[in-house]
Amino acid sequence: MTAMFGRLGWAVADTWTITRRDLTHWVNQPAQIVIGLLFPVMIVLMFGYLFGGAVALPGGGDYREFLMPGMFAMTMLFGIETTFAAVAGDAAKGVTDRFRSMPMSGSAVVAGRSVADLLNSVLGLAVMVICGLAVGWRFHEGAGRALAAFGLLLLLRLAMLWVGIWLGLVVGRPEMLTAMQILVWPLAFVSNTFVPPETMPAWLAAVAEWNPLSATVAAVRDLFGNPGPAAASFAAEHAIALALAWPLVLIAVFAPLATRRYRDLNR
Template structure:
């Protein structure tokens, strides 16, 4: 046995455990970053897809869209597109975790003396970095099609913060579903299901233009809360403050993601650690 194979001491103190948890999480995050470098084409295509949707809605359908209370449709659209980019991030989170779970990599991690939380925490950090990059690209796209924020830099940064908060909630839903199903093929179903979530929100059109009950559903959609709040913070055209969603947009945009995270984060960690399957 060479010196390289000495068994490191099992951490006893809570401080040691925390240090391992941070170090192990960072190792997992680095793994994801290494994936980007190894697969630049996939990363670029993933970043370009929401831009295509912007062009489609902004220029193909946009002419037929009326913004309630007036205003430029593309200014109305962009906050919805930012939120869409965050929502669609669920696909990347799901795909990566489901692939690991189905291939036995998750089992290998679990049979190693690493921190139990590291796999999911490391994944979430990587996903947030990816989301920040995606958001930066989309903001560039927005600026190019004439979108601007009008409410000052602090408000704009708060808007971007709310968008990343939504992505944070969404990634735990993705991780949870992936650990539950452990089937990378089910990604196709997820890729289809995100569209009704997008359409049934205020991202593309105002819920006022929908049949009554659909409008109510659209207002209840967590995506709508984030879109409303960011429209307020960017001072982009929305629709009037008549509805309760309009009145409480920012608290709802904070509350929904926090609630979803509070549900799906513990469920994911439990599912990952779960020994009795």
């Protein structure tokens, strides 16, 4: 028992060391953080003010209140690119190999990256909330339901970062980020983020409704009390359950894959 707690304490200490290393890297390169925070703000301004007037919500309501929950979730999704670039960059520079040569817990590197990226995502979400409040977004269902919505958003980010860690370790080449973006952007746009699925062709609407991103967006709209499409399908009616299930499934699959991939590098 003592040995088990000793190994656990060792793993936690190593994880925190890697977390601090990753956070220090961001502090030393603030421009990267600022650009990452400003990009979703630009998307909000573009869609909220340039295109929003052309979008009529089937049930009525303010488009920017409809948009902001989608933008919160999309920001969590796009964090996968940051995770992928950082992990692949460390692998390409040999940093990952140096970590593996040290007497440290085998899961600490990937766990430390996940903690650091999740903390960064909290900052990104806070910036988006401030942006939303500035453009007129509000939550209407009380602080408890709002906190539950933010919890679902961070759960989605946790799932996406494990996918990003695994892909970064598998690919190991930061120049493949463009290919990652080609995969991520359709996931963001074929969803209920910007328009209700019922405005799409039937086959595309079905794809959009079962998109994991759509589940989180629909769930947080409901929890915030923001306007959204009427629940006319199983996915829409059970959005909160799916917003929990999709990320948990992704974590259950990709967290072990990422840890195993790290341990098996160069074998």
